[in-house]
Structures are given as structure tokens and as C-alpha cells.
Amino acid sequence: xxxxxxxxxxxxxxxxxxxxxxxxxxxxQDFITKQLETPWNxxxxxxxxNGITDRQLLQQSVQEIxxxxxxxxxxxxxxxxxxxxxxxxxxxxxxxxxxxxMEGLLSNLLCGYGVFLLEGCNEALAFHVEGGEGRAVEEPxxxxxxxxxxxxxxxxxxxxxxxxRRRIKDPRLWAKGRKIGKIxxxxxxxxxxxxxxxxxxxxxxxxxxxxIDTDSILESGYIEEFIQDEPYSPFxxxxxxxxxxxxxASLMEGKxxxxxxxxxxxxxxxxxxxQFFQSPEDYYQRADISTLLRLxxxxxxxxxxxxxxxxxxxxxxxxxxxxxxxxxxxxxxxxGVPFPAFxxxxxxxxTFEILREAAVRMxxxxxxxxxxxxxxxxxxxxxxxxxxxxxxxxxxxxTAVSSFVIPAINLSIAIRMIRFLLMGLAATFGxxxxxxxxxxxxxxxxxxxxxxxxxxxxxxxxxxENQKDTLFRIPWRGMVxxxxxxxxxxxxxxxxxxxxxxxxxxx
Amino acid sequence: MKVVRVLLASFLLLSLLPGCWNRxxxxxxxxxxxxxxxxxxxxxxxxxxxxxxxxxxSRAAGSGRSPVTIYEATATTxxxxxxxxxxxxxxxxxxxxxxxxxxxxxxxxxxxxxxLDALSRNxxxxxxxxxxxARKSEGKDVLKILTxxxxxxxxxxFHTLDTSSKTWSPxxxxxxxxxxxxxxxxxxxxxxxxAKIIGNQHGGMTIKNVEEAESAxxxxxxxxxxxxxxxxxxxxxxxxSRGYNYIMNNVKTSAGHIKCPSGGSAVMETTHTKxxxxxxxxDGEPVIRIELKNMGTISDVECRLDLKDPHMIxxxxxxxxxxxxxxxxxAIHASKNRFHRDIFGFGQxxxxxxxxxxxxxxxxxxxxxxxxxxxxxxxxxxxxxxxTNDSLRKYLKE
Numbered sequence: 001x002x003x004x005x006x007x008x009x010x011x012x013x014x015x016x017x018x019x020x021x022x023x024x025x026x027x028x029q030d031f032i033t034k035q036l037e038t039p040w041n042x043x044x045x046x047x048x049x050n051g052i053t054d055r056q057l058l059q060q061s062v063q064e065i066x067x068x069x070x071x072x073x074x075x076x077x078x079x080x081x082x083x084x085x086x087x088x089x090x091x092x093x094x095x096x097x098x099x100x101x102m103e104g105l106l107s108n109l110l111c112g113y114g115v116f117l118l119e120g121c122n123e124a125l126a127f128h129v130e131g132g133e134g135r136a137v138e139e140p141x142x143x144x145x146x147x148x149x150x151x152x153x154x155x156x157x158x159x160x161x162x163x164x165r166r167r168i169k170d171p172r173l174w175a176k177g178r179k180i181g182k183i184x185x186x187x188x189x190x191x192x193x194x195x196x197x198x199x200x201x202x203x204x205x206x207x208x209x210x211x212i213d214t215d216s217i218l219e220s221g222y223i224e225e226f227i228q229d230e231p232y233s234p235f236x237x238x239x240x241x242x243x244x245x246x247x248x249a250s251l252m253e254g255k256x257x258x259x260x261x262x263x264x265x266x267x268x269x270x271x272x273x274x275q276f277f278q279s280p281e282d283y284y285q286r287a288d289i290s291t292l293l294r295l296x297x298x299x300x301x302x303x304x305x306x307x308x309x310x311x312x313x314x315x316x317x318x319x320x321x322x323x324x325x326x327x328x329x330x331x332x333x334x335x336g337v338p339f340p341a342f343x344x345x346x347x348x349x350x351t352f353e354i355l356r357e358a359a360v361r362m363x364x365x366x367x368x369x370x371x372x373x374x375x376x377x378x379x380x381x382x383x384x385x386x387x388x389x390x391x392x393x394x395x396x397x398x399t400a401v402s403s404f405v406i407p408a409i410n411l412s413i414a415i416r417m418i419r420f421l422l423m424g425l426a427a428t429f430g431x432x433x434x435x436x437x438x439x440x441x442x443x444x445x446x447x448x449x450x451x452x453x454x455x456x457x458x459x460x461x462x463x464x465e466n467q468k469d470t471l472f473r474i475p476w477r478g479m480v481x482x483x484x485x486x487x488x489x490x491x492x493x494x495x496x497x498x499x500x501x502x503x504x505x506x507x
Numbered sequence: 508m509k510v511v512r513v514l515l516a517s518f519l520l521l522s523l524l525p526g527c528w529n530r531x532x533x534x535x536x537x538x539x540x541x542x543x544x545x546x547x548x549x550x551x552x553x554x555x556x557x558x559x560x561x562x563x564x565s566r567a568a569g570s571g572r573s574p575v576t577i578y579e580a581t582a583t584t585x586x587x588x589x590x591x592x593x594x595x596x597x598x599x600x601x602x603x604x605x606x607x608x609x610x611x612x613x614x615x616x617x618x619x620x621x622x623l624d625a626l627s628r629n630x631x632x633x634x635x636x637x638x639x640x641a642r643k644s645e646g647k648d649v650l651k652i653l654t655x656x657x658x659x660x661x662x663x664x665f666h667t668l669d670t671s672s673k674t675w676s677p678x679x680x681x682x683x684x685x686x687x688x689x690x691x692x693x694x695x696x697x698x699x700x701x702a703k704i705i706g707n708q709h710g711g712m713t714i715k716n717v718e719e720a721e722s723a724x725x726x727x728x729x730x731x732x733x734x735x736x737x738x739x740x741x742x743x744x745x746x747x748s749r750g751y752n753y754i755m756n757n758v759k760t761s762a763g764h765i766k767c768p769s770g771g772s773a774v775m776e777t778t779h780t781k782x783x784x785x786x787x788x789x790d791g792e793p794v795i796r797i798e799l800k801n802m803g804t805i806s807d808v809e810c811r812l813d814l815k816d817p818h819m820i821x822x823x824x825x826x827x828x829x830x831x832x833x834x835x836x837x838a839i840h841a842s843k844n845r846f847h848r849d850i851f852g853f854g855q856x857x858x859x860x861x862x863x864x865x866x867x868x869x870x871x872x873x874x875x876x877x878x879x880x881x882x883x884x885x886x887x888x889x890x891x892x893x894x895t896n897d898s899l900r901k902y903l904k905e
Contacts, residue, residue, distance in 0.1 A: 232511065315533045320603030320633065324662070327538060327604060332564030334534040341532060424518075430529070 005103050007122070014043050014119045021047060024106065036062070038118070039071045040082060047115040054131025058114050060092040061127050065116060079120035086116075086125065093127035100124070107185060134159070140242045140264070143407060145281040152242045153264035157187050160259050160266065163244035164191060168251060172196070175259075178209055181217040187261040188223065191247070196254040196482075204451055205256050205269060220260040220267050227269075229449045234414035237450040239271035246280050252493075253482050270450040272457050272485060274470050276408040277301065287475040294473060300405035305415045307399045308345045309426035309434050311392070315341050317430030333389040342427035344388050348396040349420070351378055356400070457485045534560075537598040540575070541661030543646030544622050545611035547581055551622075553588035554579035554647040555600055556661050563658050573714055574658040577650060585625035602632045606665040608683070609639055609646035609702060615732065615739035623687055623737075634683040637668050640732045640739065642701035649702050652711040652724050660726075668700060668728055676761035676777070677748040678728045690737055694854025694872050696846075698731040698751065701742060733846050740846055743838065750838030753831060754797060754851050756782040762806065763834075765826045771810025775827050775889065777803045784853070786860035787882075793861075793868065793875055795853045796882040801831060804891040808898035815896050820889050827887040839881055849876045 004024050010017050018033050025031045030050040038044045046062060068089025069082065083098060090096045093114070099105050100123040109115050112130025137159065140152025153160045161175060172194040180188045188209065192202055208227040217223060224238045225231070241247060242264040247257045250268050258267040268275075277297045282290040314321055315330060322330070337344060355374040359367055378396070382388045399419070406412040418441065425433035448455035458466035466483045468474040481491045541556035555578050562574040578600070580591035592600050608626065610619055626632065641649045650660060657663035672680040678700050681689075689697035704726055710716060711724025731743040731751060743751055752758050758780050764772040779802040787794040805814065805823070813819055842850045854872050858865040868875050 316530050319531070319533060319536060319538075319601060320631065324538075324540065324604045324606065327533070328558050328560050328563050328659075331533050331536065331538060331558070332560035334532070335561045337534065340530075427530070 003102070004106055005101070007100055008102055008105065008117070008124055010117075010120070010122055014045055014117060017117055018045055018047070020102075021106075021109075024102075036066075039066065040069075041071075042079065043119040045117045047109060047117065048129070049109060049112065052110075052112040052132045053114060053129045054112075057092055057129040057131060061090055061114060061129055062116075064090050064092060065125075079118055080123060083118055083121050083123055083125055086118075087127075090125075090127050093129050095128035097126050098123045099126055110185070130158075137163070142409065143241060143243055143246075143280070145279065145284070148280055148284040149243070149245045151244065153244060153259075153266060155262050155264060157189060157259055157261035160244070160264070161189060161191075164248055164251070164257075167244060167248040168193070173251070176206070178206075180209065180212050180223070181215060182213075183215040184217055186217040188217065189259045191251060191257040191259060193251050193254070196252070197256055198254060201270070201451055202256060205258070209258075217260065219263045220258065220265045223258060223260060224267055229451065233444065233448060234417050235273070235445065235448060235455070236276070236408070236410040236414065237271055237448060237455060239268040239275055239408070240265045240410070241268065242266070243280055249280070249283065270453040270485065272450065272453070273445065273455050274458055276411040277406065278469075279407040282473050283476075287473050290473040291471075295471065297405055297407070298471065300402035301415065303402040304399055304406070304412070305419055305422065306434070307395050307402070308349060308419060309422040309437075310431075311395045312341050312345055312423055313426035313430045313434050316427065330389070330391055333391050336386050337389050338387070340427070341392070342423065344392050345395070345423055346420075348378065348382075348388055348392055349399070349423070352396055352400050353416070453485050458483070531599065531601070535598055536601040537578075537596050538604050539600050539602045540604055540659055541607045541609065541650045541664065542602075542605055543609040543611070543641070543650045544585065544614060545645045545647055546614040546617055550581050550583055551585050551588050551614075552579060552581040552647070553585060553592065554650060555589075555592060556650045556659075557596065557600065558659055571714065573653065575653075575660060577647070579647065585622055589625075602629060605632050605636045606661045607637050607639060607668075609641050609649045609664075610699075611641050611646040612643060612739065614646070615640050615699075615734075618737045619734075619739075620690065620737040623683065623690070627683060627687060637665055637680050637682060638686055638699055639664070639668065639702045639728070640699050642703040642729065642732075642742070644704050644708070648704060648708060648712075649726055652704060652708075652726050653714060653716040653722075654725075655717040655722060664702065664726060667726070671728055672700075672757070673759045674761065676752045676758045676763070677731075677745045679731065679748075679752050679755075679757045689852075690734075692852065692855060693869065694849055694858070695852035696736075696848050696850045697734050698743070698850060699734070700728050701730045701732050702726050703729050733842075733848075733850050735846070735848060740848075743841060746834055747838045747841045750834040750836070751850070753780070753782060753799060754784070754835050754838060756780075758782075763827075763830065764807075765823055765830055767808075767810035767812055768822060768826075769811050773805055773810060773812060773823065774807035775803045775823070775887075776806040777801055778890070779803075784851075784856045786853070786857035788861055788864050789880070792878070792880065793853075793857050793864070794880045794882055795856060796884060797835060798884045799831060799835075799886065801827070801885065801887040802890055803827075803887070804893060805889060806893055809900075810898065811900055812898050813901075814892045814898075820892075824887050824889055827889070828885045831885050831887060832883045835883065836881075843877050843879075847873060847877065849873070853879065 008017055009020050022031065022033065032048055032050050034046040036044040036046055048058060065086050069085050087096050087098055099108070105115055105124055105126060108126040112128065113126040114129045116125040116127070134156045135154045137151050137154055139150045151163065153163065165173065170193070174192060174194050176190045178188045178190070179185050190205055190209070212223070212226045214222070214226070220240060224240065228237045230237060247266055247268065251257060256269050258269070260266070277294060282294060319327055339347070355370065358370050362370060379393055383390045383393055403412045403416055406415070422434055422437045425437040429436070446454070446456050446460045454461060457463060458470045463484055465481055466485070468479055469483060480494055482493050484491065537557040539555045539557055543554040545552045556575045557578060558575055559573065562572050578592045578596045580588045580594060582588035582591050589600065610622065614622070627634065652660060654660050654663035657666055668678060668680050671678040679698065681697065681699055686697050686699070689695050704711065704724055706722070706724035708724050711722065716722045716724060730745065731748045732739050733741050733743060758777065761777045762774055763777070764774050767773050781800045783798040785796040785798065787796060808814070842848065849872065853876065854865065854869065
């Protein structure tokens with residue numbers, strides 16, 4: 001068994017070397033070898049992986065190799081010198097390097113390089129001709145906006161990186177790469193703006209990335225779980241997005257982005273709690289509209305988390321809190337309902353979660369059917385059958401709809417999980433239990449950190465300057481300073497209040 | 508991981524051990540909206556009006572059964588009687604939503620303080636329900652009269668009294684805390700509105716009562732019951748009640764007629780009114796000064812009256828002023844001569860102005876009250892005269 005480390009076995013001739021490659025790659029279908037005739041009376045071979053290389057680039061590069069050095073110029077007779085000279089003549093391919101190790105060549109080969117072997121040389125020439133089919137840039141599906149850029153990341157790291165470069169044309173935008181995953185060798189790029197991002201934070205990100213010791217990274221979720229601060233928390237401490245504008249905006253605030261090859265979802269660190277309530281659209285619409293929408297999101301957050309437990313607590317423990325007519329009306333609806341309010345709520349909430357999961361997993365064409373059946377089953381039929389009360393259907397519906405208002409899906413799911421705990425507490429201890437649960441929740445949230453930054457920054461610890469973009473979003477002309485949290489320098493974003501009113505006298 | 512295990516275990520234990528403390532499903536409650544307490548011999552009879560939710564809700568309308576049901580029990584003490592209700596009621600009586608408490612006149616004459624103790628001690632009930640005296644009937648009977656517009660009779664009583672006390676000066680609403688405060692304050696006697704069944708009482712207790720446009724029986728709030736300590740002593744009539752409420756600053760809006768100079772009457776609708784009581788000592792004798800500011804509009808003219816004439820407006824204001832004084836004087840007269848007690852809390856007013864003088868007078872306040880001089884400073888202002896000038900009578904073809 002030939003080894004995948006060490007030098008290329010060129011001593012035994014070109015054939016043997018090719019054979020070694022072929023054996024290591026297990027006679028793979030997409031491994032292409034081509035024997036070439038050269039003008040220098042030496043045999044040569046071209047190796048590449050089909051599908052991940054660009055045919056045209058490859059062809060052009062080979063042409064350049066052949067035409068680059070004339071046989072007459074080839075004076076020394078040393079094949080290694082010839083190879084060096086040839087390497088200087090390749091212009092089409094991006095990256096050209098000479099390598100004499102098997103592992104280097106193999107990894108290049110599998111990253112979309114073409115490998116040129118020349119008889120008699122100890123080294124081989126690898127040139128970057130990566131290409132092949134990928135998804136086009138499309139509208140992001142997970143974070144829609146009505147106004148704002150409509151392009152989203154795709155699975156190609158290079159494309160994704162380019163989308164950010166196009167937005168921030170500054171030499172200080174640094175993109176440092178890592179290969180993570182012992183087998184998958186996934187490209188991971190850490191993006192930040194030098195002098196805006198806190199250096200300690202950048203260091204910390206690299207430190208955590210370098211600690212990852214796993215054989216595969218297939219999505220940014222893998223990285224997220226490896227580098228997050230608190231593994232046992234339902235709350236996400238890294239933000240993920242498939243929108244290049246979000247990444248660009250966050251970079252401008254001194255945050256650090258982590259792009260992973262093969263997924264449209266990029267990570268952002270540090271991610272504060274309030275960030276999960278901010279939609280990119282907040283910054284594209286007028287400030288007053290955005291503020292209203294943002295307040296609605298916070299309200300929806302509270303409804304999602306508290307509505308069912310509040311209903312349970314009040315109807316089973318604190319009936320005195322309801323207005324008499326409402327109590328009578330609720331009592332009338334519950335007349336004949338066989339289950340306690342808690343079981344009733346659980347039944348409905350679980351039904352809803354099942355329907356939601358079904359809607360996500362199902363082929364899109366069947367989705368319509370499920371939604372009709374779902375609404376009918378949950379809504380009318382259950383009430384008519386006397387299994388649940390109409391008020392409970394309203395509570396579950398408003399909870400469900402509110403949970404979709406929160407822009408970040410991972411936070412919305414976290415809240416939905418906590419909701420069940422609160423429902424249990426409400427059913428056993430009433431409002432007292434709920435409040436205890438909320439206190440524990442607040443303790444947990446204030447104790448959380450995201451890359452060393454307190455998760456609740458802006459609220460606890462309270463940062464007055466950040467209030468301009470927490471609950472409210474003040475107009476852009478007022479956002480003179482970048483938000484404070486990571487200890488980043490260079491806080492000034494713009495000159496104070498640029499001219500706004502038309503000068504008097506001008507018509 | 509150990510922490511997680513401990514937390515999980517304690518959470519499971521938490522949900523099992525406390526056994527759902529104090530948990531009551533909403534449909535396991537008998538929602539008590541009205542209570543009537545009467546005295547039967549030496550025992551208390553408690554009757555509670557409980558809502559039948561299915562009959563009240565808008566969804567299941569028209570089954571034709573009574574929207575409420577009444578449970579009653581008799582025991583030596585109030586609380587025992589309340590508990591004894593479960594002998595007949597399938598559900599626990601839930602008293603947080605009580606809207607009215609009707610006390611039988613017989614009970615009221617014997618004293619209400621023990622009833623109030625039991626009710627104010629109950630942590631479940633709110634104290635914002637209205638208390639009334641069933642006039643010439645038992646409290647229970649008042650709760651039995653079915654009503655149409657508000658399906659729940661207790662709600663009907665509550666809203667009727669609430670609306671009436673805001674727009675009609677002879678009625679007043681008293682809640683538990685107000686009543687107790689008046690009872691324990693020296694020199695002040697409480698008053699409670701009387702609720703009287705009018706019409707055919709027995710017809711009012713069947714569902715037929717709500718089937719016709721004109722109900723066979725209704726409950727009408729009429730007169731104010733005056734208490735001596737905690738015992739009912741007598742009733743103020745409509746005019747006296749009106750006077751009482753004006754003095755006590757209980758009136759929000761009301762309407763009253765003024766005699767026209769040319770005969771007939773005009774109606775002045777009170778839109779704003781405010782009474783201030785002030786105490787004085789004149790020549791060693793206590794004097795109470797009643798400052799009443801009354802603002803209103805002319806809303807009905809049933810005589811020949813030239814309202815375009817400013818003098819006429821002044822004339823009407825003057826007449827309204829005299830009318831108010833007359834009404835208040837009547838109440839004070841009744842208080843002095845019929846009940847021989849200070850039902851207005853004038854003693855308290857005096858105490859606020861002259862604590863030292865009050866200290867000397869308080870033990871003999873009833874005697875002082877009988878001689879008490881009352882000064883009136885009444886200001887009655889007519890702000891508007893409605894959307895027409897002279898009375899239509901003037902344009903009538905002669």
C-alpha cells in the first residue's frame with residue numbers, strides 16, 4: 001500500500017507515480033490522469049479531479065505550460081529548473097506552486113488544483129483551477145426583508161467572501177483562513193476589520209477555532225457548538241445569517257464573522273441578546289417604523305414565552321384577577337372540557353409543534369394540505385368536540401404566530417422550549433411559579449457570556465450609549481458612535497449631526 | 508452533568524411534591540356573584556347567587572334556563588353557613604367575584620357588624636362590591652328576581668346602582684371598605700341604599716320575568732337606610748336622600764326641577780358639582796358651613812320662560828340655589844329630628860378644624876348636633892341652555 005505521505009515516488013518513473021496517486025485515491029471515478037507529450041522530450045502527466053476543476057482554465061493552463069518554455073530555451077537540461085521556469089509562465093491559474101510531498105499534492109488535488117508531473121522531476125507543479133457547478137446567488141430564504149439587498153450567501157466560500165468585499169472596500173478588511181476538520185478539510189475564514197475589531201477578541205476566536213479537533217465540519221453549526229461559551233444553554237450565543245449585508249454591518253460594528261465553506265450560513269461573534277431581535281430591515285426603513293416594529297418583536301417575544309403559562313396560571317390559580325364577565329365567558333367555554341388547563345395547553349402546544357415541524361420537513365407541494373388539515377384539526381374540530389376550549393385555541397394561535405415574529409429562528413426555538421417549562425411551573429405554582437421561573441431565566445441570561453462579552457450587554461450591564469439601537473432605533477444621523485461592547489477602539493462612526501434642514505433662503 | 512441531574516431531579520420533585528397547591532380549574536368553581544344574608548331566628552341564612560356559565564355565554568344562547576342558581580344554607584355563624592353551602596352545591600363557592608351583598612331589612616335592624624367581620628376577613632373576596640338593604644323583604648328575594656338586559660341579576664343590581672349613583676342624586680353606592688370605615692368612625696353613621704322589589708314578586712322569580720318586554724318584577728333602588736351604630740334605624744325619602752348626597756359630595760351628575768316664575772317647572776341638569784364642608788366655632792358653638800358649587804345646563808323647560816334674558820338665567824340660578832338649600836336642609840332636618848344622629852360626619856369635619864373644641868364636645872356630640880347651626884354657601888351656575896332658546900310652549904299657536 002503506497003503511503004499518502006512522504007515524497008512523490010518519481011524515481012520509478014512517471015507511470016509508477018501516477019499509479020501511486022491512483023491507488024491512494026482508490027481508483028476513484030472522478031480522478032482523471034492524462035499522459036502528455038511535451039516539447040522537451042520528456043513524458044509528462046496531468047492529474048485533476050473531475051467536477052471540481054474548471055475545464056477551460058485547466059485547458060488554458062496546460063496550453064501555457066506547453067507553449068511557455070521553448071525547447072531551445074531549455075538549456076540546462078535539469079528537469080527541476082525547467083519546472084520552475086514553466087511555473088512562471090502560467091498566468092491563467094490563480095495559485096501556482098511547486099511541491100514534492102504527496103500530502104501537499106493530494107490536498108491540493110482535492111481542492112480543485114491541477115497537478116502537472118514531469119518525468120525526472122522530484123517536484124510537481126500544482127495550479128489552482130477550481131471550478132465546477134454550484135448554486136447561483138439567490139434571495140435568502142431564512143431572513144426575508146421587504147426592503148434591502150436581495151442576495152444571500154451560497155455554498156461557495158469564494159463567492160460569499162466576494163459579496164462582503166464588494167460591500168467593504170477597505171484594506172483593513174482582513175480574511176484569515178483555517179482548515180478545520182481532519183477529513184473534510186473545510187475552509188473556514190475569519191473576517192474582521194482590523195482596528196475596529198478588538199484584538200483580544202480576534203485572538204480568542206482563533207484560539208477557539210484552533211482548539212477544534214474533529215474530523216468533519218459540514219456546516220457552521222458544527223463550529224458554533226464547538227466555540228460557544230456555554231454549551232448548556234438554550235440561548236444562542238453566536239448569530240448566524242445568510243445575508244452579506246448583515247455581516248458587513250456587523251463587521252462595521254467591530255464584530256467578527258466566521259465563514260464556512262459549503263454553507264450559506266455565516267457566524268457572527270460576539271452575539272448579544274438584543275441582536276436576535278434586530279432585523280436588517282430595521283436599518284433600511286425609517287427609524288420610527290423600525291422602532292415600532294422592533295417593539296412589536298419584543299412584545300411577540302413576551303407573548304411567545306408567557307401567553308400559555310399566564311393563561312394556565314390565571315385560570316387555575318388566580319381567577320380573581322379576571323374581570324367577572326371574562327371569567328364567566330371562559331368558564332362557559334371550559335364547561336365540559338375533560339382536561340385540566342395545563343393538559344389542554346400541552347395538548348395544543350404539542351400539536352402545534354408537530355404541525356410546525358411537519359410543515360418544515362414536508363415536500364413543499366404537500367404543505368398546503370397539512371396547513372388545511374392542521375387548522376381544521378386544531379381549530380374548529382377540537383373545540384367542537386369539546387376536547388379543548390376556544391380560548392385555548394386563541395392562546396395557542398397567538399403564541400404560534402408570535403414565535404414567528406422573532407427574526408432569529410434559533411432564539412425563537414429556545415423560547416418555545418422555555419415556554420414548556422414555564423407552563424409546568426404555572427400549572428403547579430401559579431404566577432408564583434412563573435415569576436420564580438422568570439427570575440431563574442433572568443439570572444441565567446445575565447450570567448451568559450458570548451466571547452467574554454456579557455450576553456445582555458446594553459441592558460445588563462446597562463450601557464446608555466447603546467440604547468440608541470436596543471429597544472429603539474434612532475435615525476442614522478444620531479448614531480455617531482459604534483455600539484460599545486467589545487472594547488473595540490475607533491468608536492466614532494461619523495461626524496456629529498450632518499446638515500439636515502434646507503438652508504433658509506434657498507428655494 | 509451532575510448539576511443537570513440534580514436540577515432535573517429537583518424539578519421533577521417540585522412538580523410532584525407540592526401537589527398543585529391551591530389549584531382550581533375554572534370549571535370546578537361556582538362563581539358567586541351575589542350574596543344575601545338574612546336572619547332566621549337566631550341563625551344566619553346565607554344565600555348565594557351562582558352563575559351558570561353556559562347560560563350566560565353568548566355562544567350557547569337561548570336554552571331558556573335560568574342564568575343563575577341560588578344556594579342557601581342556615582347556620583349559627585356566617586362562615587359556617589358559607590361552608591354549609593357545599594351541602595347543596597356541587598362546586599366550591601368562589602367568592603372573589605362577588606358584586607353585591609344584599610342584607611335583609613330584619614337583619615339590618617338587628618345589626619350588621621358581625622356580617623361585615625366575616626366578609627372582610629375573607630381573603631378571597633374583593634372589597635369593591637356594593638352593599639344594599641332589601642327594603643321590606645328578605646335579602647334572598649332580591650337576588651331571586653331575574654333580569655333581562657344583564658342576564659346575571661347580581662350584575663344587574665351592581666350596574667343599576669353604579670349607573671344610578673353617577674347620574675341620579677338620590678342613590679349612592681357603598682362598598683365594604685367604605686361601610687366599615689363609616690361604621691368605626693366616631694360621629695359618623697353609615698347609610699346604605701335600599702333595594703325594593705316592585706311589581707309581582709313571585710312572577711319575578713320565574714324565567715317568565717325575562718320573556719316579556721315589561722318584566723313582572725324589578726328591583727328598584729329607593730331611599731337611603733340610616734344606621735344607628737350598626738343597626739338600621741330608618742329610611743331617608745327621595746328628597747332627603749338627595750340632600751344627603753349633595754352634602755356628602757356623592758353626586759356626580761343629576762337632574763332636578765326648579766319652579767318657574769310663571770308656574771310650571773324647568774329642569775336643571777347638574778353636570779359638575781362639588782361640596783366642601785367646613786367647621787367653625789362661633790361664640791363657642793359649632794357651626795358647619797356647606798360650600799356647594801353646582802354647575803349645570805337647562806335641559807327641559809315646561810313653562811313659559813324667556814331664556815334669552817340674562818336676568819331670567821340669574822333668576823333660575825337663584826331658584827336652583829334655594830332649591831338645593833331646601834333639599835339639604837331637609838336632610839339635616841331629618842337627621843336631627845328623626846334620627847337624632849349625625850349621619851353626615853359633621854363631627855369629623857369639626858375635628859379636622861378644631862381638634863381641641865371637638866375633644867370637649869365629642870362625648871356629648873348628639874346634643875351639640877341637635878343645636879348645630881348650618882351655614883350654606885351655595886353657588887349654582889347655569890352654563891348652557893341646550894340647543895334652543897325659548898320654550899316651545901311660547902311658539903304654540905294661541
